[in-house]
Amino acid sequence: MSVSNMLENWKNFRHMHPVDDAPHAEYKWAMSIDLDACTGCNACTVACYAENNLPVVGKDKFNAGQQMHWMRIERYWDEDKRDFPDQGAQFLPMMCQHCEAAPCETVCPAGATNHTADGLNSQVYNRCIGSRYCSANCPFKVRYFNWYDYPTTDNVWPAEMTEQLNPDVTVRGKGVMEKCTFCVQRLERAKNNARTEGRLVKDGEVQTACQQACPTNAISFGNLVEPESKVAKQWAHQQVELAREGQAKDEQEGGSKLRGYRIFEELRAYPSVMYLERVRESAI
Amino acid sequence: MHRLLSLFILLAGIFANASVHAADAPPSITTADDLGPVIEQPIEFPHNRHAGLHNPADDADPSKPATGGMEINCMYCHTYARRSMVSGIPPLRKCIGCHQSLPSVRETPRIKKLFEYWDAQKAIPWKKVHDLPDFVRFNHERHIQRFVFAQGKPVQEACGYCHGDVKTMTVARRQKPLSMGWCVSCHEKDHPVDATGTKTSHGPNDCWQCHK
């Protein structure tokens, strides 16, 4: 820990991430969401409320745009001006994309949001001073700010309701930013158990709350470093790579027959969530 | 004039020194003697008597029966430490379990108090000695697994790193700062991974390890 340390490790400190080789040693948590399976039923969002101690803000604050759902289901319509949306709606579960080169991380003045060794975009509530720069710089607007002190707000957590709070997750006070953590408390628990047994976390051993609830298994979550994990296989099959701002299918003439894509890849934030395109039958 | 001049030079010096110092090495945080407050417990539990070292020589000397400890493993009472985030306070039955067959000390004031609680079937309202801010999550299990089971450190040494030399205390008292910098100072060190000590690794430095 010294100047000599700095000089000796200069190369490491100048290491670019994730563009350079081998950015993650043991784990790189990633997700893939099959929009063809997603029915927009909202089970995941409610599960997220239950797991992560999210406050229910009520109608007025919801109206003021101060809702606190870490995960939201967006519903889009076709824009071809037909009388009826006769191919249904398009649902999109949206949560923190845990970008590898997260725009939010660089701008936080207090260093409250960082990149973990597991490739998560961490948000440390007690370090947060509430400058909201991270949210300003988030292209997906998936960071949620505690505009009020919800723990002491009437009818958010009446005494009985506090019993339900997850003790593994901090209840956030006013003035801090929060967002989806990929259920880091579950990840840490799983890693802890695996370490005790001297192994790595197995695929499927840990589930995020949304994944666990999802009735159609639209959400897959796992370790991208481990090639045999479902997520890694899905990413590989769809030829979506973490550190790429475009996909093979975009570069091909006429596109390929793969469904995988990430939102706003061109912004080079390298999100950790891959979506699989929704499919509609062409014969009807 | 010279006084002011020297003041300025002093200030500049301090600034320069602080910068160099800060850039070079973090302020060292004391790891001992930083005693926490004395806490009055409902029963002055003698940690030294239970966990203190056992000296056979003292056994022979009937005049000083209280000096020898019993070398009880920390985890005999704080039984969850190897399995859970929290180490656990032993339930009253655990105390009674031994003490009901120890008539020799049955009439001492502390044991009498203990049995009063037992007779009333009430938990003893122990006061917390090692408090952490509410949003910090220290995982006992991880540390015990790592240092006691994987690396093979004596349990009292492993526990003692944070809790101090409990085996010499009666009522436990905080000895370490338990501040974040203090935690980090250890996490930045390389520790042997197993008993052979050939491979080392340092503690994780992700914020989410402790703050979730």
Add this chain to the structure above:
Amino acid sequence: MIENGINRRDFLKVMGWGGAAVALAGCGNTSVQDGKEIVTSYASLDLPEYAIPGISVYFNSTCAQCDAGCNIAGRVREGRVLKLEGNPASPINRGKTCGLGQAGVQAHYNPDRVRQPLLRTGGKTEELAWDKAFALINEKVGGAKGNEVAFLTGGLSGHAKVLFTNYMDALGSKSHYVYEAVAPSVVRAANKKAYGVEMPRLHIDKARVVVSFGADFLGAWVSPVHFSQQYAQFRKGSNGQRGVLVQIESKMTLTGANADRWLAVRPGTEGIVALGVIHALGEAGMSLPADVAALSKAYDAERVSKDTGVSAEQIKKLATLLKERTPSLVIAGSAAEGYAHGSQNAAAIALLNRVLGNIGKTIDAPATVPFPQVAVETGKRSALEALSGSMAGGAVKVLFTYAANPVYSAPAALKFKENLGKVPFKVAFAHFMDETAQEADLVLPLDSAMEEWGTVVPEYMPETAQLNIRQPLMERLHTETRGVGDIMLALLKQSRPNDYKDFDDFYAYLRNAILKNKAALGGAGTDDDTFWMETLSKGIAPMGTAMGKLAATPAASGLSLPAPAEADSAYPLRLIPYVTPNLRDGRHANQPWLQESPDPLTTIVWDTWVEMHPSTAAKLGVVEGDIVEVSSRSGTVQAQAYIFPGIHPDAISMPLGNGHTSMGRWANGVGVNTFALLDQVVDKDTGELALNETQVKVSKTGKRVIVVKDEGFAGGSQAGKKIAVRTSTDKVELTGEV
């Protein structure tokens, strides 16, 4: 899993209250407060080996949020249930849950629960001890004769049902009214006629095409979590053969929003579409049975198209698809059944299944329940009409209500509340002081589903018959609540003390009842304790493998579909009450997660809305947020308008579930009660209330509000960006996908 020597309740208790204080620890407390906090051991008792502070334990139980009977695993830590998750071993939900199920903990921890037996005399409400309450009931039922004691319950199954039956037996009453406000009761009757069973098993996963006539099986129909699981497999298919879903309905449901093709049909003409498809299949060269061919002859594409608004081309395409891809599955849902000719609609749809040869392939008989006394008794809307009638006639002296809130959900035309006033003594078993409990003379507080013992036999069992166990996940929050089984047992002890004297509580009764049939429940050869512990640990007891038979075939005889009704000039629009996945019939309105969870289609929260097609809105001059007055012949409400493309222009839709006047802090005053608009029009064959038959008119009030919804300024537009991308099957290669 519970060790001998420790009473389970005691264990839960010490874990609960002796445990570490759960503070609303925010980021506020940064100071270390040595010696200020108290840490206690977990009381004076030893804990069982598996209970470790800081480590969660899972107990399997059964979800009580709807009647699907999903098996859940409650995550319990330090004696508190924190979260509900699916039981992976469950054939129903396979480890999954819906949003409604997740919110179950909020029903349990709800601060507005009734906590004390309450007696209302005159205008006064007083708290009452349980023994006094039982004595009072005993006195009142003693003063009534046989059928003068009536029971109004929701769908009932399991051992609680047995005790209800026995109690009625003891009183000599046959007045059991089983009522569900939004159950598929017409379809059940039609199924019974068509297939010989009320609720056949549907193999969506095996079908290559599913045509659903308004069955919202992904949202709120029968067993949505199970169907969602099947749907996922159906979409994946095998070898890249992705299943095709066509939804035909007047108001887009969540299922409709997920369809490959959503067809807006004129309200009430679903059966005509079905016959039109049959006709088109015939034209496409499929051989039709003679009776069917005769019936469908009149339904040529042109006529059907004119009657229903579905284009001839679409019908032809659909027929082609159905012919090419087999097996398929056609489902009749709530949109089809909600008319005066609802049974006929359902029959026509069943006919389509027969033509396509789906019966026996994707439609299968359900398992037989070997113990009919615990099998589910499903509710009917007609029960309410019957009860209301007999109350009006003064034939009811004592009324017990359980798991039903008819004062809220009865159509206004029934004048249910008025008739209820004629009953001298009303006992409500209640979780909340809801509208019905508000009218009761005696309110008995119930345990939540996380506190009570019980068994559930779901109506829809995807595999063999199963007995779902419901067990306490934690100690009672409020000491004075009782499980419904305990209450019924106590009442039975008053009437038949000798039969029930051996059972201290419902737990003992249940244990005994199950152990008595150990062999039939898969426990032959194990000792009682082991079997009991294993059953509790699994949360499911198999009830044999016997499967039923489809005893009938859909027939064309007697099937007649009326021509689409002319628009009523005074009430030109059709009201389609929308059963939302979140609120259903309104019993969950006081669970804030559900109120704040946006409706999937409109993304509206915390309110009721009036959904109308843009063209309808344009005709009325209504824009989003206008407060409109919706009047039917039976009632009038005012609500905000939401312009929604997924609805037929002849209809408007309003969600059910809100507009409570008495329920709790999160429900009261939120939105309006759509039930209050319903006309009392019934299905001609079954007498069931036809939910979609209400005609309404809509007028502007001149007020306008901002619709509170998650959808932003851009609406459902992606502004040309690549966000939620959709492709078509000819552009992707699904084979080989992981």
Add this chain to the structure above:
Amino acid sequence: MEKDIREDIAWAKINGDVLKSLETPRPLYWVILLVALAMFGVGLGCEIYQYNIGMGVANLNNPHVWGLYIATFIFWIGMSHSGTLLSAILHLMHADWRKPIYRFAEAMTTFSLMTAGLFVMVHLGRLWQFYYAVPYPNERWTWPNFQSPLLWDAMAIFTYLSSSVIFLYVGMIPDLAIARDNIHSGWRKKLYTLLALGWEGTDRQWRNFRVTYLTVACFLIPLAVSVHSIVASDFAMSQQPGWHVTSFPPYFVAGALYSGCAAIITLFIILRYVFKFEEYMTMPILRKVVRLTFAIAMVWTYLNLIEYASVWYSHDEAAKAVLIQKATGPYAPFWWMMNFCGSVVPLLMMVKRFQTNIPMMFAVSLLLNLGMWLERWMIVSPTFSHGYYPWTWDHFQWPSLVQWGMVFGSFGWFTLLFMVFCKVFPSVSMYEVKEMVYHRSLALKNNELAEKGAH
């Protein structure tokens, strides 16, 4: 030709005139002071309310996480640049007309920076933890994130503020000595004696003074440029459409100088009237300031148009959408108003007759300030309302009264500081006015001599 400073004005009279402004205030002064205090009170009340309840009372939301606080923060930062322009840049250019007016401009720099600092504070969700953003060794072993433009901001503003205070103070030492020599009682004497540091005007002091003054001025110029380009980096370094613009730093600097100059005109006119400084703050000086302002206005207009043009011409569809949204959406009135005030109103300054028309210039300067404030708001809010992600677009967010109250209060705070400054410190630099008239009379004499010689 209007009357300029008389070359033969007695130096003693200069002392007297300026020191008179430090004397017992007129009632009008107290009225202004009280009004300013009341305004500040409103802002303070709003902050206390917001501090206690949470940022939600400002009616900010997701995506509008920033609002008037940041806009007004940039406005005040921009305001501060005028002082540096007058005291440092024009000093290096030997523009002697700056001398009577630079002192208050420099004070303005300091106070507007102090006001801007307040906005950083009230903007924070957890004001009580603001020190987490301060780099100092601590027991947590943590440091702020040096990658954040917000931290650069903090460092730059700290440097700028402290340098400005030092520059203001150092430049005032000779004047403080004058005040010390002329005021013989009360706390003022003690204050001036202390602050004058025993200045005697010896040649050694003057010699070092000159070098120091010049050196600090040299430092201040790049510093000022860096401060506002770093503020621009808050936006330009981000990824958001409408912010991620390479021309932002020069655009911001031009805007800063612009709003600063406009504010100088405003304060010039006020001080001239209130302290009867007609002899020093003369019409030719006003004319020069106005011309300078006009020039900067045109620079700003150019950069503004460049920004629009480059957005329009590029393929950045999102940024283009934001621009269209600004011009046609709910913010359109403000956006057009900003362009009007910023680019059209200054055209009045071209007319020579108007350049010294005090009421007209007063009105124009206020409009320019309004335009510049709107500019900042139009940078901050439209991007939030129409960012990358359509689902979260929100065009209808409107700042609550709490936000407006604090913006309002900030003007009170600034006025308060400025009013106190004017009564405690000489707001016209006496020694430099003396230098100015000395040099001008020398020049005059030389001219006369030259003319004589020529004859």
Add this chain to the structure above:
Amino acid sequence: MSQHHILALFNNFDEAEQAIAELRSSTIKGFNFDDLTMKSPIEHPEVEGVLGQRSANVQWFTLFGALTGGILGFSLIAGAQGNFFSQVKGGKPIIPLPPDFVLTYEMFILGGVYITVLGFLVCAGLPAKRSSLYSAKVSEDQIGLLVKVDQSAVGTIKAIFTKHQALEIQEEAGK
């Protein structure tokens, strides 16, 4: 040999300059030209010309300050990033150069300004006690010449001052 301090006040720079010129050219025993100090209300533009080259060393402080500020700034920031709980942020290196350059730049200026002002105080001998031979007129409009001379030369000096129309001459016996 007792030293005397003499302060003469002049009406304008021309007269003071002439007095200085005469003092400089004359060789008076017991008077060293370096002991002459001019006090003026403004910076005298031609002070170098009349007083000769007298040094100003502030710029060395500036150089030192700016360099120190810059170097310390960079090492502090890079050290903090590299040594303390180094965290990856936004896919950037742990020690990213552009931000560090910005901050180094600011620290460069900060150090420069601070040390320059410090240098000014040192070089100008401030803060100081006012000498007893000080006239408030100097801060108003008169030029003062302060000399330190042997008692023997007092007369001569005074004569020179008077000759150049000194308005007032103050004298004080030195210590």
